[in-house]
Amino acid sequence: MQKSRRFFSAPNKRELLLPALFLAPALAVLLALSIYPLIYSITISLQQETAAGVTWGLGNFARLFSDNFFLTALGHTFIYAVAALVCEFLLGLGLALLLNNQIRGRGIFRASLLIPMMLPAVVVGVVWRLMLNPNFGAINGTLKQFGINTESLTWTASPKLAMLSVIAVDVWQWTPFVFLVLLAGLQAIPQEPYEAALIDGSSRWQTFWHVTLPLLKPSILIVLLLRTMDLLRVFDQIFILTEGGPGFATETISLYIYRTAFRFFDFGYAAAMSFVLLALTNVISAVYIKFLQAKETI
Amino acid sequence: MKLTLSLALLVIFTSCTGNTQRKQLTLAVVSGVEGEALKQAAADYEKQTGVHVSVAEFPYTNLFEKELIDLKARTAAYDLIMLDDPWFPRFAHEQVLTDLTPLLQKRGKSGPDSDFVETSLALCRHPYKSGSLYALPYVGNSQLFFYRKDLFEKYLMKPPATWDDVLEAAKTIQEKETTGANGGQVYGYVERAAQGNAAVADFMPIFWAFGGEMFDASGKPAVNSPQGIAALQFMIDLGKYSPPGYASFNADDVGAHLLQGTAAMSINWPAWISSFSDQTKSKVIGKMEFTTLPGAEKPGQAEIGNWLIAIPRDSHNADAAVDFLLWATSAEQMKRSAQRGNPPTRKSLFQDPELVAKYPAYPAQLRSLESSRPRPRTPYWNEIENAFGIFLSKANSGDLTPAEAMNQANAEIEKILQRAQ
Numbered sequence: 001m002q003k004s005r006r007f008f009s010a011p012n013k014r015e016l017l018l019p020a021l022f023l024a025p026a027l028a029v030l031l032a033l034s035i036y037p038l039i040y041s042i043t044i045s046l047q048q049e050t051a052a053g054v055t056w057g058l059g060n061f062a063r064l065f066s067d068n069f070f071l072t073a074l075g076h077t078f079i080y081a082v083a084a085l086v087c088e089f090l091l092g093l094g095l096a097l098l099l100n101n102q103i104r105g106r107g108i109f110r111a112s113l114l115i116p117m118m119l120p121a122v123v124v125g126v127v128w129r130l131m132l133n134p135n136f137g138a139i140n141g142t143l144k145q146f147g148i149n150t151e152s153l154t155w156t157a158s159p160k161l162a163m164l165s166v167i168a169v170d171v172w173q174w175t176p177f178v179f180l181v182l183l184a185g186l187q188a189i190p191q192e193p194y195e196a197a198l199i200d201g202s203s204r205w206q207t208f209w210h211v212t213l214p215l216l217k218p219s220i221l222i223v224l225l226l227r228t229m230d231l232l233r234v235f236d237q238i239f240i241l242t243e244g245g246p247g248f249a250t251e252t253i254s255l256y257i258y259r260t261a262f263r264f265f266d267f268g269y270a271a272a273m274s275f276v277l278l279a280l281t282n283v284i285s286a287v288y289i290k291f292l293q294a295k296e297t298i
Numbered sequence: 299m300k301l302t303l304s305l306a307l308l309v310i311f312t313s314c315t316g317n318t319q320r321k322q323l324t325l326a327v328v329s330g331v332e333g334e335a336l337k338q339a340a341a342d343y344e345k346q347t348g349v350h351v352s353v354a355e356f357p358y359t360n361l362f363e364k365e366l367i368d369l370k371a372r373t374a375a376y377d378l379i380m381l382d383d384p385w386f387p388r389f390a391h392e393q394v395l396t397d398l399t400p401l402l403q404k405r406g407k408s409g410p411d412s413d414f415v416e417t418s419l420a421l422c423r424h425p426y427k428s429g430s431l432y433a434l435p436y437v438g439n440s441q442l443f444f445y446r447k448d449l450f451e452k453y454l455m456k457p458p459a460t461w462d463d464v465l466e467a468a469k470t471i472q473e474k475e476t477t478g479a480n481g482g483q484v485y486g487y488v489e490r491a492a493q494g495n496a497a498v499a500d501f502m503p504i505f506w507a508f509g510g511e512m513f514d515a516s517g518k519p520a521v522n523s524p525q526g527i528a529a530l531q532f533m534i535d536l537g538k539y540s541p542p543g544y545a546s547f548n549a550d551d552v553g554a555h556l557l558q559g560t561a562a563m564s565i566n567w568p569a570w571i572s573s574f575s576d577q578t579k580s581k582v583i584g585k586m587e588f589t590t591l592p593g594a595e596k597p598g599q600a601e602i603g604n605w606l607i608a609i610p611r612d613s614h615n616a617d618a619a620v621d622f623l624l625w626a627t628s629a630e631q632m633k634r635s636a637q638r639g640n641p642p643t644r645k646s647l648f649q650d651p652e653l654v655a656k657y658p659a660y661p662a663q664l665r666s667l668e669s670s671r672p673r674p675r676t677p678y679w680n681e682i683e684n685a686f687g688i689f690l691s692k693a694n695s696g697d698l699t700p701a702e703a704m705n706q707a708n709a710e711i712e713k714i715l716q717r718a719q
Contacts, residue, residue: 050717050718050719063717068710069685069688069710134541134542134543135541135542135543135555135560136554151542152542154542154543154546155543156546157542157543157544157545157546157547157695158543158545158695159545159692159695159696159697162546242546243492243493243494244493245492245493245494245545245546245688245691246491246492246493246545246546246691246692246694246695247493247545247688247689247690247691247692247693247694247695247697247698248493248688248691248692249695249697259684262362262363263362263363263680263681263684264678264680264681264684265363265366265388265680266681
């Protein structure tokens, strides 16, 4: 306390120099790699390039509302995020509850469950693309062994099944993460509340609903928050699996932003879309965080 | 501290000046067989002339963005760049390329020599065919029609001259050829309709043959003409004889089906030809034949897909670069590139006996190239191809009817053009 008071009341140049020197590289990196690009992208999102030259204004943002591709991609992003989040959460919670018990081979189960999460998304994409190939893939190959007609099961090639396929891959890869966080949360819950519940004669369901779930809430909200942010900006697996196809069926906002920027070279419009995605992510995160804080004060 | 700083500055300074003192060129190439040939040529050039040529290699999907970002930022990082021909109008439109004519005149040439195939050279001019010369053609690809000679002979069919012949043959083969190379069925045809480049490249030859045009005489999009819709309907009809899931196929899926002997016909690029005689990959050795594209209302025309080499406007070494460019595209050097697996852009080389012995499809390739058509020359091609490809893919996967797909595609293409105004 005394030290910090001295720091503020009598700024000694010599003493300031050293911390400033230590901070300088980090600040320089932050300035160069985060703050400058952010400001730059705000300025280009307000610029539209036309044959007559550059015009300033909100044209890029206005264009969003009449852009069918953008609106469809936005819809896809939400379908993808909600479906994957629900599946990952329910499966992850189930697995965490199961493996929190003393069952035989628990260590092996836990370790093997974490493998998908450790693979790079690109590797996951390539492996699943091969497995989902309708003609040579392992999945249809296996189904054929059981005598199932796979003629119409073209997975990533079918407009009806493509979204399901990419969601399934995300669930496969990221359920372990949900499981891991929730398991850690479960193990941090002390035994006393359970003993109290047992003495009060509550059923297993009541114990789960009134003891486990409320105490697990902080972990649940953290994992939902992290997964939601990740899902809204999903890019790599989908890019590898379907490249947004067939016929736009799995195009998400991130893919469309990438295409607009690096294929069509319309950086202003791509920046405008990025800000919309950022705003949406922020709003959703704020709702989660508010929920988390409200529950904690009770 | 001061010492290290001044040392660092010294190093930076000397390395900068070093560039201009020693002759050095930097080349941006695509990874793969096309770029590989140019990379080897660069090494040969260094040995012959002492000019150091450093090569920056990028995968196809990144090359366009790397080059355009660099050229627009005017970093002068590259002295020569490889361009896929549909990108060329964008680069020319952005005015980031060097006009080659003054540099050729300095060397006593009035223009590129007449041995270059006209359709290839036309791609290097902006505006198309008539404008200034901003590049030279290096790799002369154009689409070919691939078909199984043995199956055509077995069922007593003539090589397909029209798309109706193709449909008929696909039907015959699919119905009769029930035991293929790996015991399974043989599909009559293999199309590719993954959104984007794949669907558009596979569709354009049918579209043109049916009399479709992407833009009418006044430059307005016209893909939803009756001819355009009929062409898309035909693509879908032919799709009934294609392996299921072709609406998400890319070139490698088409190649795999042909190599495995599970499909009998397709449109494809010459780069695949050599793999059919590769014992480790091919189950159809000696059974494939290559010819020009079938016609319909109009004679068949292939889509051209050449690799061009251009000099960025901000290159500090334009003179040295043009020397290298002329050397690399000379008949002698292009022959070496051909021997390394790239189709040339010179008529004399397509007729070179040594090369024809090695590549028997060269006469067909030259016919296809000389009668080929470029993709519409517009700076907004990437955006148009993306939108068009999405609707073609949707129609092929059964999401939209051909008329719906073409009407929606037309509206989107119109929007893109309006924005550019």
